[in-house]
Amino acid sequence: xxxxxxxxxxxxxxxxxxxxxxxxxxxxxxxxxxxxxxxxxxxxxxxxxxxxxxxxxxxxxxxxxxxxxxxxxxxxxxxxxxxxxxxxxxxxxxxxxxxxxxxxxxxxxxxxxxxxxxxxxxxxxxxxxxxxxxxxx
Numbered sequence: 776x777x778x779x780x781x782x783x784x785x786x787x788x789x790x791x792x793x794x795x796x797x798x799x800x801x802x803x804x805x806x807x808x809x810x811x812x813x814x815x816x817x818x819x820x821x822x823x824x825x826x827x828x829x830x831x832x833x834x835x836x837x838x839x840x841x842x843x844x845x846x847x848x849x850x851x852x853x854x855x856x857x858x859x860x861x862x863x864x865x866x867x868x869x870x871x872x873x874x875x876x877x878x879x880x881x882x883x884x885x886x887x888x889x890x891x892x893x894x895x896x897x898x899x900x901x902x903x904x905x906x907x908x909x910x911x912x
Contacts (some may be wrong), residue, residue, distance in 0.1 A: 806906035814895040817888055824885045827876050834871040842866040 800808070827833045848862035 801910065803906050803910035806910060807903050810899050810902040810906070814892070814899050817892050817895055821885065821888045821892060824881055824888060828878060828881050828885065831878070832873045832875050835874045837870050837872065839868050839870055840865055841868045 842865075844864050844866065846862055846864050
């Protein structure tokens with residue numbers, strides 16, 4: 776079955792847009808972004824741990840199914856020939872439940888994260904200098 780031209784042109788446009796976005800960053804910027812990814816993760820975990828310590832609890836996130844329904848779907852029609860069929864849909868809800876923390880464990884975790892932050896900061900500084908030397912400008 777032939778695909779509509781609209782879908783094909785939409786895909787081509789999306790690929791071109793992604794290509795343009797990737798071309799916006801210079802090689803030096805891409806090099807530095809790759810290096811700082813781990814450091815930004817550790818920084819986020821430090822902030823989260825400090826927040827947990829300050830309030831005395833954390834949140835446990837759980838996704839729960841709240842129901843199931845049947846909806847109409849539109850498609851290529853390769854199963855039913857019409858392009859319209861019935862599809863099941865799950866209703867999901869994110870639930871955040873407060874959970875108490877062990878302050879001593881959180882403090883040890885925070886100390887380990889800060890040590891890792893120092894290591895990654897030193898590594899990132901050396902790597903950024905190497906990126907600048909490799910990709911001047």
